[in-house]
Amino acid sequence: MATLVAGPSGIDFDNLLISDLLLGDTIEATSTRFVLKDGAWLEEFTGTFTYANDELSGGTVTGWRETEAGELKFDVQGFSVPVATFVGWAETNDNEGARSGILAGADQITGSAFADRMWGYAGNDTLEGGGGQDFLRGNDGDDSLSGGAEFDDLHGNIGNDTVDGGLGTDWVVGGQGNDLLRGGEDDSYDVVYGNLGNDTCYGGDGADWVRGGQGDDSLSAGGGADWIWGDRGNDTIEGGAGADIFFVFGEAGTDRVLDFNAAEGDVVRVEAGYTYSAAQVGADVVVSVGGGAQVVLVGRTLAALGDGWLVGG
Structure with a gap:
């Protein structure tokens, strides 16, 4: 599990580029830290590192922090990737492989106050x-x-x-x-x-x-004048307060509307090109649409609904 935090100016994962590491110069190399510098950019790696002939040769990377002119760009900690794998990603410009490898577990990813x-x-x-x-x-x-x-x-x-x-x-x-x-x-x-x-x-x-x-x-749908579309399958729908539109087409399933309220301006709208009819079936009003779909208005009566609640097109 890795934890990634974006810097204060925001982050775009497309710009999280491991290939940029090849541009930096080593300014710190210890058993637990490896730091590269390229102008105003710092790439700080934590983990366990080994060296041969003053060159990084092995170990494991567990953290990566990038800054520009002292401002954090991102900080990702808690992963575990062999140094050889990290170097391979950089040398082959495999930025997507690096992102998916670092964030391969159940990760916590936190953005900024910006986009x-x-x-x-x-x-x-x-x-x-x-x-x-x-x-x-x-x-x-x-x-x-x-x-x-x-x-x-x-x-x-x-x-x-x-x-x-x-x-x-x-x-x-x-x-x-x-x-x-x-x-x-x-x-x-x-x-x-x-x-x-x-x-x-x-x-x-x-x-x-x-x-x-x-x-x-x-x-x-909650409050407000909503557009509600059950689409395919047998759906259960509540429009909430406001003048809602319950949309249906011929190949939809059977949708049950629990709170249809014509007095508030609720409407059942049938997609253009389909035939439709309404009937009282027990305690409910059932709208049947050519193609097999149905809208069941639970607990409503045709006589009480009045005019204008069922439209086509």
């Missing part, structure tokens, strides 16, 4: 964007992503992930696996998309766009 571009690799990682407009990807493993303030673009990708947009307008996507997704608790506009798997999606306050994707999902 960060960060992602995990193998393992169950925790990524915290902090302030700024962040780009976070969990990739493999059951990851936890938190965007923090401002607009964030968050994707859990593979695994059963927990993704929270935080404050500001956010793009929150689960990917593969059974994910728990939250747009955030403020009244900003969030896009929350479960994608594959049986996902739980929360829009939060504000006018949000919440889509389940494939699988049997649970969607709760």
Whole structure:
């Protein structure tokens, strides 16, 4: 497990380059520290090091800290990579191999108050964007992503992930696996998309766009005038307060809407090109769409719904 902390100005993992190490001059070489300098840049390595003929010859790297003119760029600790492997990455410009090798476990990755571009690799990682407009990807493993303030673009990708947009307008996507997704608790506009798997999606306050994707999902849009799309699978949906649009197309599954409220302006909208009808079935209203999809308005009666709640196109 490695712990990576971004510097105060933010980090972009595409700029975490091990190939730059070949440009530096050695200014310190002990059994526990190896430091390279290239102009204002310092690359400080910790671990256990051995030398032959005054040249680094072996050992293990467990920490890497990069600074420019005294300002931290990043600090990553707690990994374990043989020196020979590290040198091989540098000599072959294998920057992606270095990033994936260092961050191969269940890692803690923390951003800055500014814009960060960060992602995990193998393992169950925790990524915290902090302030700024962040780009976070969990990739493999059951990851936890938190965007923090401002607009964030968050994707859990593979695994059963927990993704929270935080404050500001956010793009929150689960990917593969059974994910728990939250747009955030403020009244900003969030896009929350479960994608594959049986996902739980929360829009939060504000006018949000919440889509389940494939699988049997649970969607709760929260306050505001939301656009809610169960998509494929048999989904359970709560629109919350506000005039919500419940979208359905012909090849969707059977979606159950638990709190449909025509008096608040809720609408079932059928994608253009599909036939549809509504009927009272026991205690519920069932909208049937050509293609096999259904929307069940739990505990509602046709007579009480009035006009304008079911539209096409």
